[in-house]
Amino acid sequence: MQQVLHIFRKEFTDYFISPIAYIVIAVFLLITGWFSFSTFFIYNQAELRGFFQLLPFVFSFVIPALTMRLFSEELNVGSYETLLTLPVTTGDIILGKFFAAVAFVAVMLLPTVSYPIFITFLGDLDTGPVLGGYIGALCLGGAFSAVGLFASSLTRNQIIAFIIGMIICFTLAILDQMLIFFPGKIVSVISYLSAHNHFENIAKGIVDSRDLLYFLSVVFIALFATSLVMEEKK
Amino acid sequence: MMIQVEQLTKYYDDLCAVDHIDLTVKRGEILGLLGPNGAGKTTTLRMLTGYFLPTSGTIRVKEHSVHERPKQIKQLMGYLPESAPLYHGMFVYDYLNYVANIRGLDRTQKEARIHHLAKLCGLEHIMHRAISELSKGLKQRVGLAHAMMSDPEILVLDEPTSGLDPNQIVEIRDIIREIGREKTVILSTHILPEAEAACDRVVIINKGRIVADGPTELLKQSGRSETTLFVSLKNAPAETAVALLSEIDGVQSVQEQSEASTETLTALKLTCPSDPDPRELVYNAIKKTDWVLMEFRQESKTLETIFQELTKEN
Numbered sequence: 001m002q003q004v005l006h007i008f009r010k011e012f013t014d015y016f017i018s019p020i021a022y023i024v025i026a027v028f029l030l031i032t033g034w035f036s037f038s039t040f041f042i043y044n045q046a047e048l049r050g051f052f053q054l055l056p057f058v059f060s061f062v063i064p065a066l067t068m069r070l071f072s073e074e075l076n077v078g079s080y081e082t083l084l085t086l087p088v089t090t091g092d093i094i095l096g097k098f099f100a101a102v103a104f105v106a107v108m109l110l111p112t113v114s115y116p117i118f119i120t121f122l123g124d125l126d127t128g129p130v131l132g133g134y135i136g137a138l139c140l141g142g143a144f145s146a147v148g149l150f151a152s153s154l155t156r157n158q159i160i161a162f163i164i165g166m167i168i169c170f171t172l173a174i175l176d177q178m179l180i181f182f183p184g185k186i187v188s189v190i191s192y193l194s195a196h197n198h199f200e201n202i203a204k205g206i207v208d209s210r211d212l213l214y215f216l217s218v219v220f221i222a223l224f225a226t227s228l229v230m231e232e233k234k
Numbered sequence: 235m236m237i238q239v240e241q242l243t244k245y246y247d248d249l250c251a252v253d254h255i256d257l258t259v260k261r262g263e264i265l266g267l268l269g270p271n272g273a274g275k276t277t278t279l280r281m282l283t284g285y286f287l288p289t290s291g292t293i294r295v296k297e298h299s300v301h302e303r304p305k306q307i308k309q310l311m312g313y314l315p316e317s318a319p320l321y322h323g324m325f326v327y328d329y330l331n332y333v334a335n336i337r338g339l340d341r342t343q344k345e346a347r348i349h350h351l352a353k354l355c356g357l358e359h360i361m362h363r364a365i366s367e368l369s370k371g372l373k374q375r376v377g378l379a380h381a382m383m384s385d386p387e388i389l390v391l392d393e394p395t396s397g398l399d400p401n402q403i404v405e406i407r408d409i410i411r412e413i414g415r416e417k418t419v420i421l422s423t424h425i426l427p428e429a430e431a432a433c434d435r436v437v438i439i440n441k442g443r444i445v446a447d448g449p450t451e452l453l454k455q456s457g458r459s460e461t462t463l464f465v466s467l468k469n470a471p472a473e474t475a476v477a478l479l480s481e482i483d484g485v486q487s488v489q490e491q492s493e494a495s496t497e498t499l500t501a502l503k504l505t506c507p508s509d510p511d512p513r514e515l516v517y518n519a520i521k522k523t524d525w526v527l528m529e530f531r532q533e534s535k536t537l538e539t540i541f542q543e544l545t546k547e548n
Binding site for chain 1: 280283284285286287298305308309311315317318319320321322323324332333334335337338377380
């Protein structure tokens with residue numbers, strides 16, 4: 001556990017050493033800010049639905065960009081060899097990197113807390129969906145980070161890692177809007193697999209264990225697949 | 235016994251990189267792993283340090299097996315991979331601090347250790363520079379400090395001096411010899427004089443197999459049935475000198491080395507059996523003349539020639 005903490009700390013500070021962090025945060029705030037508030041005054045409703053509805057799509061681009069370097073860069077430079085001959089296990093490395101990515105997503109969401117604060121001055125804001133929205137956003141961020149980490153373990157090339165991660169995350173995000181293309185029998189299964197669906201539920205302010213279980217499963221499967229890939233490289 | 239390797243084998247898909255190697259390393263030994271490119275040196279070291287798992291065979295370090303307790307083995311070892319791949323964005327101090335944390339050093343120990351290693355490896359003036367800005371030699375030294383962080387009992391170095399300038403090579407070699415006094419050191423290299431200078435024992439591998447294994451001195455003497463003498467004479471006409479020296483008992487051939495000869499100097503190369511020692515007879519023969527002996531040296535068989543013989547394509 002101590003080792004996970006050391007790796008977490010190193011990976012987390014790494015985000016802020018390189019300019020990646022600041023660029024990604026700026027892009028994230030710009031896109032979500034513009035798209036959620038350009039129509040805010042037209043609807044004239046004191047709510048953050050527009051913002052939260054965007055998150056699955058924005059995250060499916062932004063998060064793979066954050067996670068693409070986690071393994072790819074180490075494999076490319078060769079520092080993974082140095083790291084692995086220290087007394088750490090593959091599991092320690094994966095968890096450390098995963099938590100660093102999730103923590104960064106939380107930091108990225110932090111400035112957006114100003115939106116609900118700002119809206120309370122304009123009207124009566126229902127705090128339930130806002131709180132749910134942030135819980136959902138963290139769950140979604142965790143799931144996508146795990147997927148991105150998995151994509152990064154597959155290749156030495158960061159661009160390829162980004163594209164693979166983006167494709168998987170984007171598929172999870174749009175799956176429930178593609179239901180008409182699937183035969184009736186499997187629609188309910190496909191609909192369950194959609195991250196968007198579960199996120200919407202939580203963002204309504206209803207934190208259901210089924211939705212939490214879905215995100216936990218995605219995280220678990222992705223991290224487990226990552227560990228299989230990394231063990232295979234031995 | 236520090237390290238015991240039995241029937242170690244590693245396949246990359248169909249390619250056999252290491253083929254049933256047996257090897258034991260004693261405590262306090264400096265072992266040189268020699269071989270041409272692609273012989274399996276790095277793969278062997280990577281398996282020893284736990285980066286790769288062997289396809290078959292066992293590695294035991296002290297009482298730990300690499301299959302059962304890889305973490306304990308990693309704690310006993312410090313490893314410097316080839317060309318010292320480090321985190322580029324980090325500062326040298328931050329990097330060493332990170333390694334010290336992972337190695338489980340506590341706060342007071344850590345500061346003292348980092349300070350000591352910085353001094354030993356000559357890093358004091360670059361502690362607050364980014365690793366990406368460092369030259370290759372400096373990176374190598376940071377890598378060495380990284381490998382020695384926990385004061386490991388075994389130090390594994392993969393081509394520690396590759397790409398360094400001659401001064402840096404001497405420095406690194408001195409550090410290695412310094413450490414080798416109390417620690418077990420395994421280093422791989424394809425530079426033979428380096429193995430000759432630094433190692434107690436040399437293992438030569440070729441195509442994944444061990445082709446020679448022995449103390450450096452013994453290996454150098456092995457198969458030395460004939461020896462070569464170089465003689466430079468002043469005021470000696472070449473033909474007379476060749477004729478005179480050819481007469482000596484045991485001298486098989488005398489050749490004039492025209493590229494080393496000048497107007498007044500005659501350089502000759504003598505081939506003789508190494509037993510009995512031919513030098514005395516040659517010297518006595520020259521003493522009887524009025525020539526001046528400018529140079530007289532014996533070329534012993536170097537590791538270079540042994541290496542070439544052993545790793546030659548059949």
